[in-house]
Amino acid sequence: MLVDRSRLxxxxxxxxxxxxxxxxxxxxSIVLTMTTRRDEVRDWxxxxxxxxxxxxxxxxxxxxxxxxxxxxxxxxxxxxRTKALLASS
Amino acid sequence: MMDWLPPHADFRGxxxxxxxxxxxxxxxxxxxxxxxHRLSFLEVIQLDRALSRIDxxxxxxxxxxxxxxxxxxxxxxxxxxxxxxxxxxxxxxxTHIGPYGxxxxxxxxxxxxxxxxxxxxxxxxxxxxxxxxxxxxxxxxSEVDAAIHHAICELRVLWQRAREQLRAVVIQQSxxxxxxxxxxxxxxxxxxxxxxxxxxxxxxxxxxxxxDGVLLLDVARAAARDGIDAWFDAPRWLQGKMEIAPxxxxxxxxxxxxxxxxxxxxxxxxxxxxxDNTLWGGVIGDDGLEGxxxxxxxxxxxxxxxxxxxxxxxxxRGVILAVCSKNERAIAESVFRDHPEMHLExxxxxxxxxxxxxxxxxxxxxxxxLNIGLDSLVFVDDNPAERARIRESLPSVAVPELxxxxxxxxxxxxxxxxxxxxxxxxxxxxxxxxxAANASRDSLLELxxxxxxxxxxxxxxxTHGPFRPVDLARVTQLINKTNQFNxxxxxxxxxxxxxxxxxxxxxxxxxxLADRFGDNGLVSAMVLRIDEQDRSTVDIDTWVMSCxxxxxxxxxxxxxxxxxxxxxxxxxxxxxDFLPTPKNAVVSKLYPSLGFNRAPCDPPVExxxxxxxxxxxxxxxxxxxxxxxx
Numbered sequence: 001m002l003v004d005r006s007r008l009x010x011x012x013x014x015x016x017x018x019x020x021x022x023x024x025x026x027x028x029s030i031v032l033t034m035t036t037r038r039d040e041v042r043d044w045x046x047x048x049x050x051x052x053x054x055x056x057x058x059x060x061x062x063x064x065x066x067x068x069x070x071x072x073x074x075x076x077x078x079x080x081r082t083k084a085l086l087a088s089s
Numbered sequence: 090m091m092d093w094l095p096p097h098a099d100f101r102g103x104x105x106x107x108x109x110x111x112x113x114x115x116x117x118x119x120x121x122x123x124x125x126h127r128l129s130f131l132e133v134i135q136l137d138r139a140l141s142r143i144d145x146x147x148x149x150x151x152x153x154x155x156x157x158x159x160x161x162x163x164x165x166x167x168x169x170x171x172x173x174x175x176x177x178x179x180x181x182x183x184t185h186i187g188p189y190g191x192x193x194x195x196x197x198x199x200x201x202x203x204x205x206x207x208x209x210x211x212x213x214x215x216x217x218x219x220x221x222x223x224x225x226x227x228x229x230x231s232e233v234d235a236a237i238h239h240a241i242c243e244l245r246v247l248w249q250r251a252r253e254q255l256r257a258v259v260i261q262q263s264x265x266x267x268x269x270x271x272x273x274x275x276x277x278x279x280x281x282x283x284x285x286x287x288x289x290x291x292x293x294x295x296x297x298x299x300x301d302g303v304l305l306l307d308v309a310r311a312a313a314r315d316g317i318d319a320w321f322d323a324p325r326w327l328q329g330k331m332e333i334a335p336x337x338x339x340x341x342x343x344x345x346x347x348x349x350x351x352x353x354x355x356x357x358x359x360x361x362x363x364x365d366n367t368l369w370g371g372v373i374g375d376d377g378l379e380g381x382x383x384x385x386x387x388x389x390x391x392x393x394x395x396x397x398x399x400x401x402x403x404x405x406r407g408v409i410l411a412v413c414s415k416n417e418r419a420i421a422e423s424v425f426r427d428h429p430e431m432h433l434e435x436x437x438x439x440x441x442x443x444x445x446x447x448x449x450x451x452x453x454x455x456x457x458x459l460n461i462g463l464d465s466l467v468f469v470d471d472n473p474a475e476r477a478r479i480r481e482s483l484p485s486v487a488v489p490e491l492x493x494x495x496x497x498x499x500x501x502x503x504x505x506x507x508x509x510x511x512x513x514x515x516x517x518x519x520x521x522x523x524x525a526a527n528a529s530r531d532s533l534l535e536l537x538x539x540x541x542x543x544x545x546x547x548x549x550x551x552t553h554g555p556f557r558p559v560d561l562a563r564v565t566q567l568i569n570k571t572n573q574f575n576x577x578x579x580x581x582x583x584x585x586x587x588x589x590x591x592x593x594x595x596x597x598x599x600x601x602l603a604d605r606f607g608d609n610g611l612v613s614a615m616v617l618r619i620d621e622q623d624r625s626t627v628d629i630d631t632w633v634m635s636c637x638x639x640x641x642x643x644x645x646x647x648x649x650x651x652x653x654x655x656x657x658x659x660x661x662x663x664x665x666d667f668l669p670t671p672k673n674a675v676v677s678k679l680y681p682s683l684g685f686n687r688a689p690c691d692p693p694v695e696x697x698x699x700x701x702x703x704x705x706x707x708x709x710x711x712x713x714x715x716x717x718x719x
Contacts (some may be wrong), residue, residue: 023101023131026138047165050328054335055131066324 005060005086010034013060013079020055024048034076060086090315090340093489093505095480097126104132104139114149117179122484124177130170133339137169145181153183154349157208157257159192161215162332166325170342177343178350189330196247199254209582210349211257212306213247216332217264217287226271228281237290241297248303252584258352260345261298263291263309265332267321302562302583304348304511308333311344343506351509353580354570357487358465360403360508361455364414364421364443366471368433369393370495373424374416384430392495396469397432399499404437407517408508411440411455413468418443448475449482460636462572462672467507471495512562516610544642544713547604551643552717553650556590556597556614564599564614567633572672574613574634574644576665576679581616581631589616596627596654600647602638602714612638613647617655620664627655629665639675645710648683652707663702666692683710 018032025043038044044052053069056062056078062085072078097103100123107119120140128136146153156171158164168184175182185206187195192213195203203211220240224233248259268283276282280289291309298305312320315337322334333341350356365372370382370389382390404410410433414421421443425435435441440455448470456463464485470476476488489505491498510517556564565583572578581589589595596617602609613634620626629651634643655663665680681687684707685700692699 020131023135024138026104026135026142028105046329050325050331051131051134051166051335054322054325058129058131058336064324066327069324069328 006089008083008086010079010083013082014075016059017052017056017075017079017082020059021048021052024051024055032075034074034079036075037073056082062086062089090319091127091343091504092492093501094125094127095476095490097123097128100126100128100132101135104135108139108142112143112148116143117145117149117151117176120145121176121179124173127490128173128339130336130339133173133342134169136176137172140172140176151179151181153181154210155183155185155206155208156210156212156345156349157185157187157203157206158212158214159187159195159203160213161190161192161219162326163189163330164214164333166329166331166335167214167333167338167341170338170340171345172342173339174342174346175349178346178355180346180350180353180355182346182349193243193247196250204255208255208257210260211251211255212260212262212345213244214262214306214333215244215264217266217268217290220264220290221283221286224281224286226279226281226283230280233280233286233289237286237293240290241293244294245297245301248301256582256584256588258349258582259301259303260306260348261294261303262306263294265308265312265317265321266291267317267326267332304352306345306348308341308344311340315340347506347509348511351511352569352582354566354572355464356509357408357467357507358461359409359411359439359455359459359467360400361411361413361452361466361468362400363468363470363472363475364412364416364424367393367469368397369424369428373420378424378428381424381428383428389495390430392498394430394432395499396495396502399502401433401437403508404433406508406510406513407520409439409459409461409520410437411459411466412438412442413448413451413455413470414443415445415448416443449479452479452483452486460573460639467502467505469498469502512566514563514566516563516566519608519610541713547641547713549602549604549641549643549713550715550717551646551650552601552603553598553647556586556599558587558590560599560611561587561590563611564597567611567614567635568631571633571635572670573636573675574632574639575670575673576629576632576676577668578670578673579631594619594621595630596658598647598651598654600643600650602641602643603717609635609638613643615647615651617651617663619658619660625659625661627658627660627663629663632665642710642712642714644679645683646712646714646716649709649712652702652704652709656704661704663704664688665700665702666694667698667700668692668694669696 014032021032022028022030030041038049053064060082062082068081103123107116110116110119120136123136164186172182185208187203195201224236251257251259264287266284266287268287270276270284271282272279276284279285295305320334320337325331325334362368370393371380373381384390384394400410422435425431440458442451442455452466452468456466463483467487468479469489471491479486480488487507489501491501561583565586569580590597598615599611600613601611615629616631618628618630620628665685667677667680680700685702688699688701691697
């Protein structure tokens, strides 16, 4: 199933990110929005964050820079950066 | 990675469904079945979360194995992969991570968290940075060697402490070579080039590990196979000081679990091969001897030949080979005899089953014939339907998924790591000669009119004595691998076995059995402990015997010897427990058959029984086994 990933909407990417975090924490009650911050989600510690980043990278075939990973202020920032990387790939 | 495991159609649904089922042993079975699928690193983390939510140890009675990781890097990301790889083998791991970078203090300080954890396995997962940071690129070969020698000596002290004070199995991770090239192709010619230093360090590490009986978790080898990018992800090192990439955690865990399983006798023992379109291309019954594709001259023929060559190498290192094929037996055997390109010989195959019956029934027959468990079998078949059927009907048999192209099969089989070893003893080297000799003995049994005549015709002799240093590897292997003739199924590490041999409180006995077909090697071992309160009583703590020599009266002769040795110590009675497992029914009546009487109280284990033998009443059994001095 080939999907043109450069055309994915922010909603699609947010849904995928939500699924990655639900899987990592095995908790389907998690709801992410563009403004969700890490400290608002229970158990989203730094180890889970790194796994999350690696999970998103492998899900979309993108690579974030080290500086970006440290500075994403909320989920929306990750969604927008993913969208930008997909559009330029 | 993990291409030998079949993919799962709906992993997310299945893991959630497993958590909905009642909290009993079946939950663990469901999760273990999921662990035996090809999972991404995210799925491995999910499965590990599910595992931590069920109280598996409580509901199944499986005792967790305590594994400590000591590291100079972050290793938390590896834990899910390790636990899920254990789950794949129905082992539960209780893990402990030493404080970051403080592995020396943890080992040397007997009050440390590591010591309180009482690990059964200690893994040193170190980066090369500490050992190599002081070596300048200008260093000469001898300066590099001196620095490496120093680093390895320091490690050996820690290994020794871990073994002696913690009585743990020690595993050392090889050094991941993350150094970038400095001189290009010329790196290897410069002793002080960072990548050359790490290669040299790994060489010396392996030599030291072999000398000290330390096991190696060879991530350097794995990275050479998968590519360094699969194992080292620079951003993760910079962000979290993770030297092993999170995405490599499933493979890392698999490698570690293999070592721990092998050390506990859970490696596979027998490779069962299909014939048509597996050992050769085509169908012998249809295509005939001239029509099948095998050997030099065609790429496909060479691919099948490569599988035969690999099977032969496994055979030479002690893996048993068997054939399970839908064929006329005479026609199938004729290929081994008459095809000039066949690399495997008929005599390499210990059990040859070719008929039209269901393969599941045939695999059970093979296991019985070889006197090994179904869980010791690996079944290689090109036919996906046969593979699926065996996975479903005999889940304990390992069935590697094979790519369509036979060119990839040897690699798949090797990657699966079914035959992981933790030692390579003289017994392994001659095992298959012994199985072949067993076949001759079996035909003698058919010729003999009675068992008595058969046994006397074998011209058996036994040599015995306490465990000597040279016996320790084999005795440890026997104690950990033997499931059937094993009265208590207590597993002991090499340091523990060594401690028995030197203890004043213990009497150790090893038995070697020879007959006119050859030497069977060291086939039985006993650990006896003198009761500390009542020195007239000696306990049989452990008694194991290889299934190769069942029914040869060695149990009687061994008991004669144990009684004599106990009398020499001044003991008046022997006390022995039978602790049942799913596999040791063969010894459930052993002690009464040797003249023991039931003790007034049994051991506190369900189905277990305690037995006593009064040494003054004991009359030595008559056997057909002569005593021979070493």
